[in-house]
Amino acid sequence: MISRLAIEGYRSIRSLVVDLAPLTVVTGANGSGKSSLYRALRLLADCGEGRIIASLAGVGGLDAVRWAGPERGTAGGQRTEGTVRSGPVALRLGVATDSVGYAIDLGLPVAQRSAFDLDPEIKQEHVFAGSDPRPAGVLVERRRGAARVRLDDGWSDLAAGMHPWASVLDEFAGRADAAELAGTRRMLRGWRFHDALRTDAGAPARQPQVATRAARLDDDGANLAAVLQTAIEMGWDRELERAVADAFPGSRLRLPVVDGRMTVALEQPGMLRPLSAPELSDGTLQYLLLTAAMLSAEKPGLIVLNEPERSLHADLLPALAARIRDAASETQVLVVTHQAALADELGGLRVELEKVSGETRVAGREGPLDQPSWHWPRR
Known part of the structure; x- marks a missing residue:
């Protein structure tokens, strides 16, 4: 460590x-x-x-x-x-x-x-x-x-x-x-860094990808479905089910494979069919990407998350914090955030930065x- x-x-x-x-949770005002x-x-x-x-x-x-x-x-x-x-x-x-x-x-x-x-x-x-x-x-x-x-x-x-x-x-x-x-x-x-996970309409995670085992999440999140399926086959299916249930009560994750390509889909209460990856909201996709980063088969020495709360509704912060705390039991995690609610949910060691006469200090x-x-x- x-x-x-x-x-x-x-x-x-x-x-x-x-x-x-x-x-470790690094907080502070914008520009600190x-x-x-x-x-x-x-x-x-x-x-x-x-x-x-x-x-x-x-x-x-x-x-x-x-x-x-x-x-x-x-x-x-x-x-x-x-x-x-x-x-x-x-x-x-x-x-x-x-x-x-x-x-x-x-x-x-x-x-x-x-x-x-x-x-x-x-x-x-x-x-x-x-x-x-x-x-x-x-x-x-x-x-x-x-x-x-x-x-x-x-x-x-x-x-x-x-x-x-x-x-x-x-x-x-x-x-x-x-x-x-x-x-x-x-x-x-x-060390692994996650600050460029894409959730826009053209995000690779919204497109079918070749179905091959993946031990770690790509920088842009392209292999999201493969990382989640690998985690399931490694025996972490219950952890993944709990992650989805905490964030989206009553929902179930699906990872369909068609012609050797796989993608993510989400069954939700009251819906007659699963929502496919292109239909998922930015916040839902961001949460699934971060969950994949925490549950990946490869356990790095350090995971660094830069403003992971982007695109997330406040209601999802407790579920995200739970995923990060679980990961920190096996892997050192450093979170950089300006969201006080997430920092409070996470606990851990708080490092608050401030700017004094142009100089960053604790x-x-x-x-x-x-x-x-x-x-x-x-x-």
Whole structure:
């Protein structure tokens, strides 16, 4: 389970460290920084896939996402105007479990003489033991082009000339003497994000799809019927029946297969025929998609839901909260929402964000000393 998340120099986040629980609910007013926290998590997941440089370039490079406020933050709730940046540009992301963690430090090239000026460089990477990247706990260290691993008898070099866009998680994850790299990459790759589930008239989930087993829900929800049928055949039919009954009393889910293609349909009281997928309301389809995400056969290390209440009537929030709480008994779940009613139904650990002089902070914290312990390695 992820126990701690650290972000520095990203959008409205100058410096933020938060502890996470099996079920964490991130709330706050519009513009408080919830989306920044969510996107930072997605960037960390991109580290596991080896595409963080491309992801940053795709949104305009480091300059487009870096912290734009005063270098030293605010004092007494008042912004210091007219400050001049003296330190290097840095975007730092970190995550830790109780046993191992990962931190990455990205910056701008020293001399931008390339056609790829939007690409930042990886200045540092650290894999460490525990929940804080203190020097004594570092297991793998990468500083610019040099990387090394800590063995029982001291440090051993992994590389001396790494490319600035290459990550140690990709380059050395197969090394027997650096097993922590493979474990860290698996952890980051095991996260699932759901914020692009489509419910519009042309949504793939409304169209028949090839009937083949599916262990996880596609990003756009195209394989909805296959995920639900796979869950049924894995023995979770009662859980699915309860999910439908909680939200739509008296209704029954159907998953018809015609010519090797399957889709979803819903039998409802008083209706002479099931409603087919194209006839379902956006809210009904959204609820079924989220239910499929929670019941999928593949159990990831972390599920992140960004504003799952979209399109849902308030009456469906208790049923959705029940699905999320059930999932959190097996999988760590983080929910980002501005819907107070959903947050209250969910319970779990509440992290409320607020904007103070343009800077995202956790409500109730007076200053950096109130944050959980986290020591970024110095460049």
